[in-house]
Amino acid sequence: MRLVTVVLIVLLALIQFPLWWGHGGWLRVHELQQQLDGQQKKNADAKLRNERIEGEVQDLQSGTAAVEERARYEMGMVKDSEVFVQFVSPSAAANAGASTAVANTSTRGVMSAAPVRVVPNPESRAKPDRKHAGKKGEKEKGAVAQR
Numbered sequence: 182m183r184l185v186t187v188v189l190i191v192l193l194a195l196i197q198f199p200l201w202w203g204h205g206g207w208l209r210v211h212e213l214q215q216q217l218d219g220q221q222k223k224n225a226d227a228k229l230r231n232e233r234i235e236g237e238v239q240d241l242q243s244g245t246a247a248v249e250e251r252a253r254y255e256m257g258m259v260k261d262s263e264v265f266v267q268f269v270s271p272s273a274a275a276n277a278g279a280s281t282a283v284a285n286t287s288t289r290g291v292m293s294a295a296p297v298r299v300v301p302n303p304e305s306r307a308k309p310d311r312k313h314a315g316k317k318g319e320k321e322k323g324a325v326a327q328r
Contacts (some may be wrong), residue, residue, distance in 0.1 A: 214327055240247035252258040259265045 199206060237247070241251075
């Protein structure tokens with residue numbers, strides 16, 4: 182009777198081994214469940230990013246406001262009727278030659294008590310109007326002829 186009990190216990194242990202540690206066992210299922218949760222989180226993040234980019238593409242295609250904003254902040258462009266004002270902090274001006282890291286940081290939306298530098302007549306990056314170029318040239322020629 183004792184021998185039969187030991188044999189049954191050993192057989193029960195052999196049957197349980199693949200259930201817990203074998204291919205497709207509980208531990209493997211738990212590991213795969215964690216991987217699935219991580220992948221679903223990555224997919225949700227990618228979907229949110231794609232929706233944000235899709236909205237930006239629609240803004241760029243449909244109107245000029247997004248294009249104008251990019252031109253202002255990324256390329257530093259200014260309209261003809263505007264005056265360019267740049268806020269420079271005293272510490273950034275002193276360290277400008279020593280470190281380029283200060284120049285790469287954005288101060289957009291940050292207020293400071295630093296002095297203000299105003300560029301009185303910034304050069305326009307817009308193409309000159311060719312319609313009025315001839316009239317302007319004639320006026321200058323007339324002014325030179327009268328002298």
